Structures are given as structure tokens and as C-alpha cells.
Amino acid sequence: MTKLSVNINKIATLRNSRGGNQPNVVQVAIDCEKFGAEGITVHPRPDERHIRYQDVYDLKEVITTEFNIEGNPTEKKFVELVLANKPTQVTLVPDALNAITSNAGWDTITHRERLKDLVATFKSAGCRVSIFVDPIEKMVEGAAETGTDRIELYTESYAHHYSKNREEAVRDYVKAAQMAANVGLGVNGGHDLSLENLRYFKESIPNLLEVSIGHALICDALYFGLENTIQLYLRELE
Numbered sequence: 001m002t003k004l005s006v007n008i009n010k011i012a013t014l015r016n017s018r019g020g021n022q023p024n025v026v027q028v029a030i031d032c033e034k035f036g037a038e039g040i041t042v043h044p045r046p047d048e049r050h051i052r053y054q055d056v057y058d059l060k061e062v063i064t065t066e067f068n069i070e071g072n073p074t075e076k077k078f079v080e081l082v083l084a085n086k087p088t089q090v091t092l093v094p095d096a097l098n099a100i101t102s103n104a105g106w107d108t109i110t111h112r113e114r115l116k117d118l119v120a121t122f123k124s125a126g127c128r129v130s131i132f133v134d135p136i137e138k139m140v141e142g143a144a145e146t147g148t149d150r151i152e153l154y155t156e157s158y159a160h161h162y163s164k165n166r167e168e169a170v171r172d173y174v175k176a177a178q179m180a181a182n183v184g185l186g187v188n189g190g191h192d193l194s195l196e197n198l199r200y201f202k203e204s205i206p207n208l209l210e211v212s213i214g215h216a217l218i219c220d221a222l223y224f225g226l227e228n229t230i231q232l233y234l235r236e237l238e
């Protein structure tokens with residue numbers, strides 16, 4: 001079974017565009033869960049342009065499904081935030097400060113020692129750890145050596161190439177997921193997954209444990225409503 005974690009960064013972006021508290025990020029998280037989401041994902045960044053650090057504390061109080069905090073652990077503030085909130089899962093993402101969104105996975109070989117220390121720190125706080133990687137077998141093997149529980153496959157390239165040739169678009173992901181199984185890692189996926197490309201990704205990767213989806217899902221919700229949209233995504237994962 002593949003769990004759907006809804007990334008609510010875009011809800012915070014909308015709220016921040018006007019000041020005030022509309023839409024209310026905490027209420028949206030509660031409603032996503034009520035509508036069937038099996039997890040809530042947030043990706044705070046140092047400039048707090050969408051999810052704010054305080055949101056994470058507020059969300060921790062109400063989330064009853066899986067809470068997944070994504071972010072760059074080279075930021076001391078991020079590490080402190082995770083340790084203070086002890087989410088179900090922390091996903092380590094090497095996003096640069098000035099990047100609009102995540103744009104690459106870890107080089108798990110170059111950064112192995114640093115990742116190893118961070119993984120140990122988060123695991124001793126009781127969090128499951130996932131490392132964001134491109135679909136490259138060597139990087140998956142490198143991730144296994146850090147002691148992480150899971151990897152999250154960065155699916156931008158799959159999503160981008162899906163409409164041209166989906167068999168080719170998914171090929172490296174299938175190999176990377178197989179390698180993860182061989183080295184004992186769980187597999188998550190995320191970035192630019194959508195109603196169009198989700199089912200094929202799930203069908204191609206039988207060991208896919210969780211997808212985190214934000215941008216496309218929130219865009220779809222403008223047309224279909226949040227409850228219907230979450231149901232539509234869950235249907236693709238059946």
C-alpha cells in the first residue's frame with residue numbers, strides 16, 4: 001500500500017500573500033486528514049516564505065496521521081525544529097537557499113559522513129529518516145550506508161518526461177527502487193507527481209511506500225475541491 005501525504009506548503013504560500021490567517025494552515029491539515037490523507041508534509045525553508053517554523057509547532061499539536069518534515073539539515077534551525085517536534089518522519093533535502101523549490105537529490109557518497117551523523121541524531125529522537133535522492137543506483141547504495149530508513153526518489157525528471165515516453169521516464173526509478181529493496185531501504189517518492197502521472201509511477205514501483213504531493217494537488221483542488229481531490233489521488237494509489 002502506498003500512503004498519500006499531502007504537502008501543505010502551497011496553503012501557507014497563499015496565506016502569506018495577504019498576511020492574516022486565511023487559509024488557516026492548521027485547519028487545512030486537519031481537513032486533509034478528515035478527507036483521507038494518510039500524512040501531512042511540510043517543507044520549511046529559512047526565509048519562511050511558505051511554511052513558518054511556528055506552523056510546525058502548531059501542526060504537531062493536531063496531526064494524527066504521519067507528520068513528515070522536509071528540509072535541509074545543514075541549517076541548524078532545521079535540526080532544532082525537527083528535534084523539538086519529533087515528527088513521524090524527517091526527509092533530508094539538499095535544497096539551496098535561493099532555489100525556488102527542491103532541484104536535486106543528495107550526493108550520498110560525498111556527504112556520507114555528515115548524513116550518517118544526522119541520521120543517527122534524528123533516529124535517536126525517534127524519527128524515521130528518509131533521504132531525498134535522484135534515481136541513481138549508486139546514490140541509493142550510498143544512502144544505505146548512512147543508516148537511513150528510507151529514500152525519497154526525486155520524481156521531477158519522471159514527471160517532466162512522462163508525457164513523451166513514460167516507459168523511458170520511469171526506467172531509472174524502477175532500477176533505483178529495486179536497489180533500495182536490495183539494500184533494505186523503504187522507498188518514498190515526490191515532486192511534481194500529479195493525477196496524470198501518479199498511477200503509472202505507483203504501478204511501476206511495487207515497493208513504493210509513500211508519496212508526498214503538494215503543488216499539483218492544491219492546483220487540482222481549485223477546480224475539484226479539496227475533499228474530492230484527495231479522493232481522486234487516493235484512487236490513483238489503489
Ligand SMILES: CC(=O)[C@@H](O)[C@H](O)COP(=O)(O)O
Pocket residue numbers: 007009010042043050070093100101102132190191192214215
Ligand atoms: C522535497 C521536495 O521534493 C519538494 O517537492 C518540496 O518539498 C516541495 O515544496 P515546495 O512546493 O515548497 O517547493
Ligand SMILES: NCC(=O)COP(=O)(O)O
Pocket residue numbers: 007041070152189190191192193212213214215216217
Ligand atoms: N516531497 C515532495 C513534496 O512534498 C511535494 O512536492 P510537489 O508535489 O509540491 O512537487
